[in-house]
Amino acid sequence: MATADLSQAPGSSRLSLQRAIWRWHFYAGLLSVPFLILLAITGSLYLFKGEINHTVFAYRTVVTETGTPALPPSALVAKAVAALPGSTATSFGEPASPAASAVVTVTTGDGPHLVYLNPYTGAVLATMRSDREPMYLLKKIHSLELFGTLANRLIEAIAGFALVLVVTGFYLWWPRGRSGGVLTVRATPGRRIWWRDVHAVTGALAGLVIFFLALTGMPWSGFWGANLSTYSAKLGIGFPAQLWDDVPKSALPTQAVLPNAGWAVENAPVPLSAPAAGAAPIGIDRAMAVAHGLGLAPGFEMALPSDGTGVYTAAIYFGDLSKERTVHIDQYSGKPIVDLGFKDYGPVGKAIEFGINVHQGMEWGLANQLVMLATCLSIVLASVSAVVMWWKRRPAGKMGVPPYPADPGVFRFLWAAAVAVGIVFPITGLAVLAMLAFDLLAIRTIPPLRRAFA
Structure with a gap:
């Protein structure tokens, strides 16, 4: 939703391309802003899952060292099964440190449960269904997988839109002889230009990391990620x-x-x-x-x-x-x-695992977490400033969509770009094609839509 520099002559092909990209950027942002804010907030919390588990949920994750040897795993598994009669143990999670609890997963008639135990005494600290564990729920909300397959496919399209927003945003931000709004913010919060500059500068400073987050989130997606895993395994570049x-x-x-x-x-x-x-x-x-x-x-x-x-x-x-x-x-x-x-x-497996580690803030300790947190906050700021900027510039009763390019031939470039995106990210490509088709075939031909989106 960045504001473009429209200083060229109205009929120039450069201005037409700029308007087309601005319009594309607007639609992608309009569709994805609520989801990007959700991703940023849930992602920020998940970055600190270890710290949250060991403070908020310390009653079940932290134990006091007694100086005595821990009970054997078999004894802890037996106590977990006894805590939920009729259950069957399926896995044992060893304590990661002397002050950590052991976690046994058991299956009952209503699904898997987590049983947290003191490894020294065998005391049961807590039990819960594994699909209700807070960090599990947070991760499922982050991917929208909690809401079903269709929602998970939608978040895959949104991640692709984030890639589109970064690329088109950089194009619109490029100075072209300007100095204001490039790395500095002009005016005051009451002015639209202030919100425009906040949006542009935030996107410019955080854009590359946002692009990285969107790209490294793709391997978890239900369609693109699953297919990448399958094909990389067949080609021997995932796992051997x-x-x-x-x-x-x-x-x-x-x-x-x-x-x-x-x-x-x-x-x-x-x-x-x-x-x-x-x-x-x-x-x-x-x-x-x-x-x-x-x-x-x-x-x-x-x-x-x-x-x-x-x-x-x-x-x-x-x-x-x-x-x-x-x-x-x-x-x-x-x-x-x-x-x-x-x-x-293989090379793909190593690259994906490295990307996932950095994405989750686990590669370089606290520094990694803080950089990812700053990026998540930048996503929220860029999204909110985009909405405010749009609200301030739109005509009353209309959507305030950026104008159509004077030269419709530039849409050939956008169609080609959409096809290219679709080859790499099929679900995102389909969403982009649907967006362009709606813009060109529905908005331009249906009078009420044409007036509303003017």
């Missing part, structure tokens, strides 16, 4: 599929047993254990010892076998990419069947 060549595989993806698996391996198949005659399962205590012996960093989660061919799957994903690891362990022999770390990923 050859590690499964000689391994019996189930039909389950890793995310089915560990919902928090990293992007690069979430669709990798879970291997199968090889039952031997008379062999007994090793149990979770030995499986945890095997994982420790393999060097998994403290705080990993281990999925438990669900049947006689299941495996123990240990995985850890947090700020230090070098410690990302997924290990599938045979439940009878205790041998690792597949052992996969960040170093083993």
